[in-house]
Amino acid sequence: MFWVLLLLPAWAVAGVACARLCLAAVRAAAVGTTDAATAEGHDLTLYEAAFLCGGPRRVVDVTLVSMARQRRLLLARTGWATVVDPRGRDEMERSVIGAIGPEGQSLIAPVRAAAATAAPVRGMADRLVRAGLAVPEDGTGTTIVDGVRQVRFAALAVVGLGAAALLLPASSELPRHLVALWFALPLILTLSCLVIARIEVHPYAxxxxxxxQRLLGALHRGTHGAGDRTYLTSVAVRGVRAVGEPDLRAAFAHREHPHPRQGQDSGGARGH
Known part of the structure; x- marks a missing residue:
């Protein structure tokens, strides 16, 4: 009967994860129907699309890419950002320039962290929530994306616990195939939730x-084609993996690395 001790946490993990996903979906649906008329007449900006698709840091990424393509900001392969034009054209650009600091040069990682929590992003988040386009974070911070991730983890946990139960010495009380059936039930629960979420709320913004999400659907269809606007829309929707320039993509690849010596990377930034 030791397998029962593994079955109980399997059910607990699956039940909690599925419940959180359902609550996140219900909360998102409630927000989406509150101001439906206002939402239908709203035209998303690039920053708003980036926020809805990837959160605050995606907004900063779009700002950095936009300024770098206009040569008003240099992004080195080593992960350093250097200000060329200190005059921001909107509040997000001014926030990024302020996060880089008075020396005009900084690593990308602290710039992303600082600008993502600055007043322009917080104000935009509040406006999107009031317009019925964004879901406010609750105390647990669980969104649909988080809920789907937790259910996927729960499914893997159930499989692992089930495999461990089957590896236990055989019991005369219950055949192995019945033990597997008991573990199949929470696995079916998690997989069913993932299928329903895929059908009802995909893509997971x-x-x-x-x-x-309805407004983002139009943006997804509009990310094919040429032009700077289309390029930045792709970055807003898909993130920095949509960046086409190898040097620029390499700059973002270094954003989470430890701080190197500034003397070496200052020269790299100027030589970009």
């Missing part, structure tokens, strides 16, 4: 309500 990190912050978007159903009304926001």
């Amino acid at each position: 990190r912050r978007a309500s159903p009304a926001g």
Whole structure:
């Protein structure tokens, strides 16, 4: 009967994860129907699309890419950002320039962290929530993306616990195939939740309500083609993996690395 001790946590993990996903979906649906009329008449900006698709840091990434393509900001392969034009054209650009600091040069990672929590991003988040396009974070911070991730983890945990139960010495009380059947039930629960979420709320936008997802759907269809606007829309929707320039993509690849010596990377930034 030792397998029962593994079955109980399997059910607990599956039940909690599925419940959180359902609550996140219900909360998103409630927000999406609150101001449906307002949401339908709203035209998403690039920053708003980036926020709904990837959260605050995606907004900063779009700002950095936009300024780098205009040569008003240099992003070195080593992960350093250097200000060329200190005059920001909007509040997000001014926030990024302020996060880089008075010396005009900084690693990308602290710039992303500082600008993502600055007043412009917080104000935009509040406006999107009031418009019914974004889901406010609750005390647990669980969104649909987080819920789907937790259910996937729960499914893997159930499989692992089930495998461990089958590896235990055989019991005369219950055949192995019945033990496997008991573990198949929470696995079916988690997989069913993932299938329903895939059908009902895919693509999984990190912050978007159903009304926001409808607007993002139009952006997804508009990311094919040429032009700077289309390029930046792709970055807003897909993140920095949509960046086409190898040097620029390499700069973002170094954003989470430890701080190197500034003397070496200052020269790299100027030589970009």
